[in-house]
Amino acid sequence: MVPVPMTSSLTFELLGKCSVTKARAATLHLPHGPVPLPIFMPVATQASLKGLTPDQLEETGCRLCLNNTYHLGLKPGQATLDAIGGAHRFQSWPHNILTDSGGFQMVSLLKLAKVTEEGVRFLSPHDGSPMLLTPEHSISLQNSIGSDIIMQLDDVIATTSPDLARMKDAMERSVRWLDRCMQAHKYPEKQNLFCIIQGGLDLGLRRECTKAMVERDTPGIAIGGLSGGEAKDEYCKVVDTCTGLLPEKKPRYVMGVGYPEDLVVSVALGADMFDCVWPTRTARFGNAITARGVLNLRNAVYSEDFGPIEEGCRCVCCRPSEDGGLGITRAYIYHVTAKETAGAHLLTMHNVHYQLNLMKMVRKAILEDRYPTFVKEFFSKLYNEKSKYPVWAVNALKGVGVNLLDN
Amino acid sequence: MLDFALLKTTGTLTPRLGRLSLAGRRSVLTPGFIGSTSRGVVPHISQDNFQKSLGLDGVYVALEDFIEKHPQKTPPIFHLDAPASIRKFTSLPEDTLLVLGARRNPPIPSPTANTNTEISLLTSVGYRSLSCEYYAAAARKLQPDIVVGLADIPLGQEVVGAKRKDKMSDRTETWTRDIIAKQKSLGEGEHRFNIFAPILPIERDLQSWYLEHLVDDMVSKISGVAIYDAYLLDDLPEELHHLPRLSFHAPASPHELLRHISLGMDLFTIPFISSATDAGIALDFVFPPPQKPNGGSRQTLGIDMWHTEQALSVTPLGENCTCYACTKHHRAYIQHLLSAKEMLGWVLIQIHNHAVLSTFFTSVRASIEAGTFDADAAAFEAFYEPQLPEKTGQGPRVRGYQFGSEEHAKAEKKNPKAFRKLDEEIPLKVAHGQQPNKKPAMKDVIDDEALVGLVGMEDANGAMQMEDLKLEDDRTAEVKA
Numbered sequence: 001m002v003p004v005p006m007t008s009s010l011t012f013e014l015l016g017k018c019s020v021t022k023a024r025a026a027t028l029h030l031p032h033g034p035v036p037l038p039i040f041m042p043v044a045t046q047a048s049l050k051g052l053t054p055d056q057l058e059e060t061g062c063r064l065c066l067n068n069t070y071h072l073g074l075k076p077g078q079a080t081l082d083a084i085g086g087a088h089r090f091q092s093w094p095h096n097i098l099t100d101s102g103g104f105q106m107v108s109l110l111k112l113a114k115v116t117e118e119g120v121r122f123l124s125p126h127d128g129s130p131m132l133l134t135p136e137h138s139i140s141l142q143n144s145i146g147s148d149i150i151m152q153l154d155d156v157i158a159t160t161s162p163d164l165a166r167m168k169d170a171m172e173r174s175v176r177w178l179d180r181c182m183q184a185h186k187y188p189e190k191q192n193l194f195c196i197i198q199g200g201l202d203l204g205l206r207r208e209c210t211k212a213m214v215e216r217d218t219p220g221i222a223i224g225g226l227s228g229g230e231a232k233d234e235y236c237k238v239v240d241t242c243t244g245l246l247p248e249k250k251p252r253y254v255m256g257v258g259y260p261e262d263l264v265v266s267v268a269l270g271a272d273m274f275d276c277v278w279p280t281r282t283a284r285f286g287n288a289i290t291a292r293g294v295l296n297l298r299n300a301v302y303s304e305d306f307g308p309i310e311e312g313c314r315c316v317c318c319r320p321s322e323d324g325g326l327g328i329t330r331a332y333i334y335h336v337t338a339k340e341t342a343g344a345h346l347l348t349m350h351n352v353h354y355q356l357n358l359m360k361m362v363r364k365a366i367l368e369d370r371y372p373t374f375v376k377e378f379f380s381k382l383y384n385e386k387s388k389y390p391v392w393a394v395n396a397l398k399g400v401g402v403n404l405l406d407n
Numbered sequence: 408m409l410d411f412a413l414l415k416t417t418g419t420l421t422p423r424l425g426r427l428s429l430a431g432r433r434s435v436l437t438p439g440f441i442g443s444t445s446r447g448v449v450p451h452i453s454q455d456n457f458q459k460s461l462g463l464d465g466v467y468v469a470l471e472d473f474i475e476k477h478p479q480k481t482p483p484i485f486h487l488d489a490p491a492s493i494r495k496f497t498s499l500p501e502d503t504l505l506v507l508g509a510r511r512n513p514p515i516p517s518p519t520a521n522t523n524t525e526i527s528l529l530t531s532v533g534y535r536s537l538s539c540e541y542y543a544a545a546a547r548k549l550q551p552d553i554v555v556g557l558a559d560i561p562l563g564q565e566v567v568g569a570k571r572k573d574k575m576s577d578r579t580e581t582w583t584r585d586i587i588a589k590q591k592s593l594g595e596g597e598h599r600f601n602i603f604a605p606i607l608p609i610e611r612d613l614q615s616w617y618l619e620h621l622v623d624d625m626v627s628k629i630s631g632v633a634i635y636d637a638y639l640l641d642d643l644p645e646e647l648h649h650l651p652r653l654s655f656h657a658p659a660s661p662h663e664l665l666r667h668i669s670l671g672m673d674l675f676t677i678p679f680i681s682s683a684t685d686a687g688i689a690l691d692f693v694f695p696p697p698q699k700p701n702g703g704s705r706q707t708l709g710i711d712m713w714h715t716e717q718a719l720s721v722t723p724l725g726e727n728c729t730c731y732a733c734t735k736h737h738r739a740y741i742q743h744l745l746s747a748k749e750m751l752g753w754v755l756i757q758i759h760n761h762a763v764l765s766t767f768f769t770s771v772r773a774s775i776e777a778g779t780f781d782a783d784a785a786a787f788e789a790f791y792e793p794q795l796p797e798k799t800g801q802g803p804r805v806r807g808y809q810f811g812s813e814e815h816a817k818a819e820k821k822n823p824k825a826f827r828k829l830d831e832e833i834p835l836k837v838a839h840g841q842q843p844n845k846k847p848a849m850k851d852v853i854d855d856e857a858l859v860g861l862v863g864m865e866d867a868n869g870a871m872q873m874e875d876l877k878l879e880d881d882r883t884a885e886v887k888a
Contacts, residue, residue: 047743051750054735056455076718076743083719084739092735303476303483316455326454326498331483335473335496336446339531339806341750345453 007188008219010149012037012249018371021400022243022270025366028251030148031190032088032096035064036363037251038267040258040355041098041275046071047091049352050280051345054093059316060352061360063095064148066275070102073141086146098149098275100255101138101181101196103156104224115155117173135180139193143186151222152181154196159230167200174198175212182216194253196224201234203241210245220251223271227256232392236269240399243270260289260358264378265393267362268371268400279355283347286337288330289354291381297333297347305330315353317346372402379404409553409601409630411651415775419648420641422668422775427651429552429601432504433464437651437673438775439768441465441504442761443512443681446472446531447497450681451750451757451803454498460731460758462765465504465552467676468493469511470537470545471528477535485548490598493549506603506653507551508633509542512676513657515809516563523578526557531806539582543589550598555633555653557582558605567609575607576614583621587628601630603653608635611642622646637667660794661692661708661767665784668771679795680764684756686798687712687745689724690763694770695783696790705792710738712756713800717742724755730762731755745800753803 011029018024026037042049042057043066049057057065067087076090084090087097103120113122119134135153142150154177155170178195185193195213199205213221223242226235239254246252251272257263258276266274279289286298290310295302297309306329308318319325328346336343365374375397383389386405394404409429416423428434435441442449442463452461473493474482489495494505510528517527517534525536539557546554559578561567567575583604593599604621607614621629622644631651634640640652652673658664664675683690688709696706710717710724723733724741732741732755744752774780804822 046747046749047740048747048749048751051451051754053456053731053751053754055459055731056453059455071747075747076739080718080739080743084721084737090740090743092740304486306487306489321498321501327495328454328498329496331487332447332496332498335483336448340446340448341451341753341803342448342453344750345456345754349453349455 008192009188009190010192010219010251012220012251014249016367016369018268018366019369020372021268021375021397021402022240023267023362023366023371024248024270024272025363026251026272028272030064030096030192032094032148033063035096036360037272038263038359038362038366039064039273040263040359041066041273042280042352042355043068043275043277044091044093045277046075047087050284050348051341052348052352054091056316056345056349057093057352058095060349061356062352065093065095065097067091067097067099067145067147068102068105069099069138069141069145069151070105072099072145073102078141078144081141081144081146086144088146096149097145097147099142099145099147099151101135101151101153102133102141103138103153104255115170115173117176119153135177136184139181139184139186143191146187147191149192149194149220150185151194152178152196152218154178154198154224156198156225157200159200159225159228159234161200164200164202167202168205171199171205171209175209175216178213178216178218182218192219194218194220194222196222196255197242198225199238200225201230201238203237206238206241207245210242214245214247220253220273221246222253222255222273224255226254227276232262232390233395236265236392236396236399239266239269239271240396246270258355260355261379261382261390261393263355263358264362264375265396267366268375268397268402279351280348283351284338284344286333286343286347287351288333288347289351291378293382295330297330298337300334302330302334305334309333309347309350310354313350313354314357315350317350375402376404376406408599411631411649413649416671419645420670422771422780423671423673424772424775425651425673427504427674429504431501432552433502435464435504435674436768436772438668438675438771439464439673440675440677440764441467441506443676443678444468444472444497445511445681447493447499449757449761451684451753456731456754456758458500461761463503463761465506465674466499467506467508467512468497468551470507470509470542470549471511471530471535474535474537474545475530475532477530477537477541485545491550493551504553505551506553506555507546507549507600508555508655509537509557512655513678514562520561521559521578523581526559539585542582543586546586546600547589547593547597551600553603553631553653554586554600555603555655556586556605556629558607558633558635560608560635569613572607572609572613575609576617579605579607579614580617580620583617583625583629587625590628602628603631603633603651604629605633605635606639606643606647608639608656610639618644618647626650634672637670637672640670640672661694661791662788662793665694665771665787669780669784677764680760681757683709683795684753684760685802687752687756687800687802688796688798689741689756690760690795691725692763692767692787692791694767694787695774695779696787699786699790706790708791708795711796711799712738712741712745712752715742715746724759725763728759728762728766730759732759733762748801750803 013027016025028035028037041064045068113120119132121132124131138153154174157170195218197209197213199209253273254271257274258278288295288297288309316325317328321327365371412426414424425437426434444466473484476482484496487496515529519527525538527536559575633653635655637656654672654675657678689712690709692708717738720738725733741755774783
């Protein structure tokens with residue numbers, strides 16, 4: 001059964017393509033305003049970005065963030081979301097929200113969940129009573145949340161699973177579940193349903209799945225089931241294969257990816273959207289993301305370092321006070337991290353800003369058609385010598401015409 | 408120099424109005440309060456939110472929050488080569504009044520006694536001793552606006568003997584003289600800090616020598632007094648009445664705050680603001696109180712935001728409150744944030760609680776101005792419950808420097824265990840954000856955020872056969888409908 005193509009409430013405006021790699025720059029017009037692509041989306045799991053107020057999140061430049069359907073379904077629950085009128089009103093966030101389907105969280109708890117054709121069965125974390133999450137439930141919840149982009153429920157299994165038959169099952173089930181999600185979706189005119197390509201690391205399965213998903217003509221397309229501990233080479237092959245088969249005029253979202261080098265490489269492979277909890281979580285552990293790598297500011301060497309978290313960074317923490325910023329130093333972060341919640345807030349703002357700014361620079365480079373140069377500069381800053389470049393990145397980029405080891 | 412103008416006073420032990428001003432800083436109208444910081448921030452309030460949403464004229468900062476490495480190493484803050492280094496280090500706005508003291512407020516009692524030259528204090532890595540000399544040097548280097556002189560107060564002691572009280576007075580006098588000498592030795596053009604001399608929480612005759620010398624030799628060198636027992640304000644020598652009074656007598660409730668005000672206290676540090684915030688209690692009182700409906704029971708002083716009855720409320724924390732939390736968010740969201748243990752919950756309540764106190768003091772000043780303070784305070788007493796509500800929910804993680812050593816001896820955990828090991832035979836995979844190529848040990852570490860709300864599940868009989876379970880489809884269908 002192939003349902004009629006869905007209504008879309010987004011416009012994908014392609015603005016430029018890299019003449020060497022598969023990178024693209026675009027503007028995605030969503031119900032709550034336009035967002036630039038490629039984009040990194042920080043994760044506000046439980047309708048709050050780790051201590052930041054919506055104003056602070058806005059200040060980092062964010063216009064599209066994630067909420068987790070699974071968490072919001074538990075707390076505050078669908079009834080509350082309905083009563084209040086959705087997640088935007090609930091968290092006072094005037095910009096866009098993307099929600100996942102909740103399946104991922106079920107499956108991160110393999111022991112507690114069981115997948116059948118009907119849906120995912122699990123025990124309620126509140127009282128241990130059995131619950132069922134079906135594609136219909138997931139969409140109904142996401143309809144209540146009112147997110148601008150909603151995700152289909154998919155059958156996620158670890159990419160590293162050796163069981164090819166189970167993988168094929170999961171892939172085919174994901175396609176069937178997409179059909180059920182499309183049927184169940186009440187508000188296609190204001191919420192955009194994205195399909196999720198599954199198939200593990202098997203490129204044949206991925207191709208088959210991509211074909212089936214593309215036929216369903218959803219407003220956007222996600223590549224799922226990655227970022228689960230697979231080798232990076234394999235990851236790149238899957239992204240490269242899928243983007244090669246995807247229509248040009250639709251946004252492509254690779255789920256769960258967020259290290260700066262992964263973002264830069266994945267963009268070269270033709271992906272547009274990314275999300276990951278890493279930048280915000282690592283901030284709470286005192287780790288600052290910079291162009292020269294991640295600094296653990298809890299290390300005593302930073303206790304007397306009175307420079308900004310990152311020289312030249314334009315985030316509210318790093319900017320000097322003469323420039324309207326706070327002039328926060330590495331030594332101060334060392335002083336408060338893990339001792340006051342405000343320390344986590346400060347680094348979270350820096351890290352989110354770093355990720356968003358990286359994508360801004362990526363976009364600019366694509367629009368000016370100098371992405372290969374940008375990628376080379378990025379890696380040379382991150383690793384001071386070529387011998388340290390990760391092999392997977394060198395190989396993946398070689399595949400799209402950029403030789404990192406060239407001079 | 409610090410200037411304190413008494414705008415209205417009607418005699419001793421009556422409320423008074425004043426204005427504290429210092430060039431370059433916002434002037435502080437009194438009675439008023441300043442924020443209490445922890446490690447350089449008002450708890451939960453990052454520096455940008457402090458500027459945008461807190462509206463405080465001043466803050467109190469404790470030196471003990473900055474000197475972990477002392478005495479083995481020079482604490483990092485002393486390496487910062489900048490004018491007003493403590494202001495710079497903590498990114499405090501230029502126009503905020505900065506008061507430096509030795510100890511947090513309220514201080515944790517130390518097991519080691521003070522000596523003739525040193526006081527004992529608690530850093531985040533344990534108890535340390537700090538000499539009065541070191542303290543004076545720190546004041547010179549860090550350049551706060553106001554330095555509270557060291558006071559020899561034996562904390563945590565139920566009864567203090569007369570001899571010990573004598574000693575308190577002697578030491579405090581010596582230390583006050585020392586900091587005055589330090590201030591005098593400051594070079595031409597060097598930043599001058601203002602000194603607030605401590606008034607000990609003991610009867611006047613037991614600190615009479617100290618007070619006499621304060622009046623005779625030191626009064627022109629000090630800019631204010633620090634009061635440790637508001638109920639002894641009666642004993643304050645007349646000659647010190649023109650000075651601003653900064654209170655370190657922690658009021659237990661707004662009622663006690665009003666009593667302190669009625670005795671003529673000027674400037675407060677109010678620990679119950681942050682403790683209410685940590686308990687998830689949104690303060691909810693106004694001064695003077697609303698007209699009391701006939702026969703109504705007393706109103707609570709705060710709303711316990713952990714209560715599930717708030718979960719559907721789309722009203723702000725405070726009616727008519729104009730703080731960021733109230734103009735932007737509603738109770739349902741804040742209740743959710745607390746129950747989900749999201750840090751933002753405490754941020755918003757903290758902003759609101761400070762706004763409640765700001766409004767409270769504005770009204771108190773208006774009431775003193777109008778001469779209705781006593782009547783208004785009596786009405787307040789009658790309208791509200793005598794105590795803040797009890798804490799029912801969990802607060803944020805408690806840190807080591809927030810409780811005393813006797814607490815360590817208790818068997819229960821200071822913070823409940825957040826995560827437990829899940830059954831190890833089934834490796835948990837597909838976790839966001841792990842670093843497969845970096846640390847093998849971290850490879851299968853489960854996404855903590857995916858697990859929020861799911862800890863303790865192993866007790867729910869994990870071996871139960873899923874197939875045999877009767878699914879509560881009806882219930883989920885109901886929710887859906």
